[in-house]
Amino acid sequence: MDETPLKSEPEDQETPLKSEPEDNETPLKSEPGEQKESLTIDDIVDRIVPSINIRLILLFLAMTWTTWNTASNIYIVVFTGFIPYTEWECVSEGCWEVLEQANNTISKNVMCDNKLIAGEDFNWTTERTSFAIDWGFYCDQDVKLPVVTSFFFVGACLGLLCSTAIFDRVGRKYGALIGISLGTLGTAIGIFVNHYYLMLALRVIQGFGQFIGWTGVYCLIVEFAPTKLRNPVSASCLIMWSCGYIVIVCLSYTITSWRFIFLAAAILNVVTAIPLIFLPKSPRFLLVQGKEEEAKRVLASFSRAAGNPINLEEVEIVYKKRVLTFLEQVKDFNKYRTMAKETFLLTISWFIIAVIFYGYAFGWGKISDDLYASYLLGACGKFIAFSSTIPVCKWLGPRRAILFFLAIAIASNFIAMPDLMFGEKWSLEYVACLIGSMGVSAAFGVIYLFTSELAPTSHRGMVLSLSSSSARIGSFIGPYMSLMYNVADRRVPLVVFAVLMAVCGLAAWFQPDTTGRRIPETPKDVEMYAGKKKYQEIENEAKA
Numbered sequence: 001m002d003e004t005p006l007k008s009e010p011e012d013q014e015t016p017l018k019s020e021p022e023d024n025e026t027p028l029k030s031e032p033g034e035q036k037e038s039l040t041i042d043d044i045v046d047r048i049v050p051s052i053n054i055r056l057i058l059l060f061l062a063m064t065w066t067t068w069n070t071a072s073n074i075y076i077v078v079f080t081g082f083i084p085y086t087e088w089e090c091v092s093e094g095c096w097e098v099l100e101q102a103n104n105t106i107s108k109n110v111m112c113d114n115k116l117i118a119g120e121d122f123n124w125t126t127e128r129t130s131f132a133i134d135w136g137f138y139c140d141q142d143v144k145l146p147v148v149t150s151f152f153f154v155g156a157c158l159g160l161l162c163s164t165a166i167f168d169r170v171g172r173k174y175g176a177l178i179g180i181s182l183g184t185l186g187t188a189i190g191i192f193v194n195h196y197y198l199m200l201a202l203r204v205i206q207g208f209g210q211f212i213g214w215t216g217v218y219c220l221i222v223e224f225a226p227t228k229l230r231n232p233v234s235a236s237c238l239i240m241w242s243c244g245y246i247v248i249v250c251l252s253y254t255i256t257s258w259r260f261i262f263l264a265a266a267i268l269n270v271v272t273a274i275p276l277i278f279l280p281k282s283p284r285f286l287l288v289q290g291k292e293e294e295a296k297r298v299l300a301s302f303s304r305a306a307g308n309p310i311n312l313e314e315v316e317i318v319y320k321k322r323v324l325t326f327l328e329q330v331k332d333f334n335k336y337r338t339m340a341k342e343t344f345l346l347t348i349s350w351f352i353i354a355v356i357f358y359g360y361a362f363g364w365g366k367i368s369d370d371l372y373a374s375y376l377l378g379a380c381g382k383f384i385a386f387s388s389t390i391p392v393c394k395w396l397g398p399r400r401a402i403l404f405f406l407a408i409a410i411a412s413n414f415i416a417m418p419d420l421m422f423g424e425k426w427s428l429e430y431v432a433c434l435i436g437s438m439g440v441s442a443a444f445g446v447i448y449l450f451t452s453e454l455a456p457t458s459h460r461g462m463v464l465s466l467s468s469s470s471a472r473i474g475s476f477i478g479p480y481m482s483l484m485y486n487v488a489d490r491r492v493p494l495v496v497f498a499v500l501m502a503v504c505g506l507a508a509w510f511q512p513d514t515t516g517r518r519i520p521e522t523p524k525d526v527e528m529y530a531g532k533k534k535y536q537e538i539e540n541e542a543k544a
Helices: 041-048 054-080 093-101 108-113 144-189 196-224 227-254 258-278 283-288 292-305 326-335 337-361 371-396 398-415 428-454 457-481 491-509 523-529 533-543
Strands: 025-027 037-040 088-090 122-124 315-318 320-322
Touching: 037 041, 041 227, 041 283, 041 292, 041 315, 054 144, 054 196, 054 227, 054 258, 054 371, 088 093, 144 196, 144 258, 144 283, 144 457, 196 227, 196 283, 196 428, 196 457, 227 258, 227 371, 227 428, 283 292, 283 457, 292 315, 326 337, 326 457, 337 428, 337 457, 337 491, 337 523, 371 398, 371 428, 398 428, 398 491, 428 457, 428 491, 457 491
Parallel strands: 037 315
Antiparallel strands: 025 320, 088 122
8 A cells, every 4th residue: 555644745844733622632833933853753763773783783682682581481381381291100010011011102192091190100200390290280180281371371461451551651661661570570489389270370470461561662662663674673572582482491401490490580581671671761652642852862862872863952853742541542443443443453363373373382292292302493493483574574565474474384284284204203294383383473573563563653552452462362272272183183273273374364465565654653644544535634734
């Protein structure tokens, strides 16, 4: 879709739109006699960052550094609650008889089909501790493990629903710090937990805090990024996220006690949050709140940190003050139908991608017997996938990039169906699913950027929270997808995933293209970008 510019003054300057009383929009105007250059926030940020440099790279790395602790806390129960079905030995005569009939094969089927009891018929021989072993979660009780995983996303959904009010009250930076503090508290509690239901409670606390923190940091980073760098900056958040998966795999492989894994993760949460304390507030958020002078100070500080200091004393920032309550933001979805339609399609896409993303993420143990190697390769696959979004988005744009990655994932699922082994441990299914997982991960990475570019600044926190909340519902369902391997042919989950990806692609197909387009500031801008004549006429009258 062609870009509809917000302003088109003959001198190439932007003039603030006149507001409608019900929108609470207040344009900034120059004092009589003053000659100031009128610039939008995008113009200023683009001037601050004319090109990439090492100082800017370090600055954005400091911003993204915080993001990987969320991923590590998602995965943590995979390794602290693992069940070593191939690491046990018989201690009863009945067990020895069963094992002899099974040709001395140590496996889950031998244990569970014969209802062997830990401590009576066999003892675990693994050197690693696990809360699943401590609390007797094996065989018919192992369904509790996906519940522990999923309760993280229950907390995440609740946190995201609350995050809009938090971000609107205290801003992106302090909202993120509040969330990370709560998430760290939940992780630290894991050191002392000794009961299943307490574990569920701490997972809710973890998810509640971590996803408030993640969403706040992501909004902060994207709102600092210049137009031409939004794609790589957004991708860098997800690349750092994928590092969290790699860190928790390596950490869990090194530490043998599940309680000490929680302790190490809590310490790392604190360490990664330190850079966020020294980062500035979002200038876009400050402008929407009407705090222009503070926004100018932040932009001037950002320009110095980027190595390209600019003077904003003679600059008039063209912006729209829009201070809305939570209820007023909700009402805007009824008034501005294009924003409502785009948000609805986004929630569908986020939900489906999350189901598949976490279906893969917690299913490697079903596809491969080597827990740490399979999850490490899956984590590395995510790193490669998120990195690939930078050139692909530059080549195709966000919308077409999502369709491209989903097409790869769908094809991979069909390739995975034949029975073909590579050696004793690796199969065609694992290799193809690894590629499919990379495609879904890349699509997940792009949809973050796509959502940020579609949503107006005044409602970005709410749109991201709604979209991510729908993804958290999908995340809750995702870990259970691996249970289909227990009750159906292994090809059934592959077909289900392929169909879901096709539906997700259809939702993305009906969204507008945001390539090279400026970020909308208010819902009116969204309607204007969509070519709605009503709002273009209002804009023309304002300029006249």
